[in-house]
Amino acid sequence: MNNQKFDIAYRRKLLYKRKRRRQVLFRLSILLTGFGLIFLILLLNKEPPINKKIISTSSDNKIIVCIDPGHGDWDTGAKSNSGDFEKDIVLNVSLKLGKLLEEEGIKVVYTRTNDSLPWLETANDSLKERIKIPEIFKADIFISIHCNSNYEDTNVKGTETWYKANDENSKALASSLQNSIINLNYSSDRGIKTYGNKEDALAVLELNESISALIELGFLSNTSDEKYLKSTKGQEASAKAIKEGILNYINSYKDTILKERSNKDVKNIPITSTLKLFY
Numbered sequence: 264m265n266n267q268k269f270d271i272a273y274r275r276k277l278l279y280k281r282k283r284r285r286q287v288l289f290r291l292s293i294l295l296t297g298f299g300l301i302f303l304i305l306l307l308n309k310e311p312p313i314n315k316k317i318i319s320t321s322s323d324n325k326i327i328v329c330i331d332p333g334h335g336d337w338d339t340g341a342k343s344n345s346g347d348f349e350k351d352i353v354l355n356v357s358l359k360l361g362k363l364l365e366e367e368g369i370k371v372v373y374t375r376t377n378d379s380l381p382w383l384e385t386a387n388d389s390l391k392e393r394i395k396i397p398e399i400f401k402a403d404i405f406i407s408i409h410c411n412s413n414y415e416d417t418n419v420k421g422t423e424t425w426y427k428a429n430d431e432n433s434k435a436l437a438s439s440l441q442n443s444i445i446n447l448n449y450s451s452d453r454g455i456k457t458y459g460n461k462e463d464a465l466a467v468l469e470l471n472e473s474i475s476a477l478i479e480l481g482f483l484s485n486t487s488d489e490k491y492l493k494s495t496k497g498q499e500a501s502a503k504a505i506k507e508g509i510l511n512y513i514n515s516y517k518d519t520i521l522k523e524r525s526n527k528d529v530k531n532i533p534i535t536s537t538l539k540l541f542y
């Protein structure tokens with residue numbers, strides 16, 4: 264028999280030990296919860312994934328251009344008669360354009376640099392992420408590059424450039440781009456266009472805080488536009504023409520661009536689900 268069980272001093276000692284153990288466990292759990300919370304905060308503050316090319320925003324006066332090759336991944340965009348996808352053609356033109364702009368000392372950011380859209384599961388997420396990229400990098404100019412199609416009338420062809428409604432900066436940029444591209448003379452001039460009401464608005468323009476324009480290089484449903492836009496020569500020439508359109512705009516409106524840059528932080532444009540992501 265062990266009488267220690269009934270010994271008060273021993274029981275007190277035992278209780279004290281248990282109390283100490285509880286205190287240590289309690290402190291340990293507080294510490295772990297703290298670490299967990301810090302980890303969670305760091306995780307939530309992480310920026311969205313962006314393809315390969317990332318630049319840091321800087322306080323110098325270098326112009327930052329965000330190039331948006333339309334579509335990507337499962338979203339092929341228009342399809343040509345011979346089975347080529349818009350997403351591939353516009354990516355080629357975009358990467359060539361980026362190189363040319365960098366040679367001119369312009370900082371370039373892309374919404375994608377390959378066929379993947381690492382951030383998205385749905386089109387709505389894509390919308391938000393696509394717009395976030397120029398916002399995160401404080402891009403001064405945003406150029407979305409697309410190709411058109413019209414299989415009801417395959418004779419329809421030509422280049423058109425879209426601008427943000429009621430935005431003179433966007434309109435001037437679109438004019439400069441359109442003029443430069445039509446000088447290539449590979450197709451007809453469909454002019455610059457904008458949407459009449461918010462329901463028809465193009466999200467990449469309407470929600471964009473950068474001075475933005477969306478180019479439709481030509482119709483993949485039209486044999487002659489398709490042939491030109493598929494060729495390396497056509498893609499190189501298009502990239503060069505877009506570069507020149509951007510440079511002409513920058514040269515004429517540098518003060519406006521820098522003024523817009525300083526205004527950016529005060530704007531707050533709500534995202535609505537009624538806007539079209541692509542055209």
Ligand SMILES: [Zn+2]
Nearest residue numbers: 333340409542
């Ligand atoms: Zn498109």
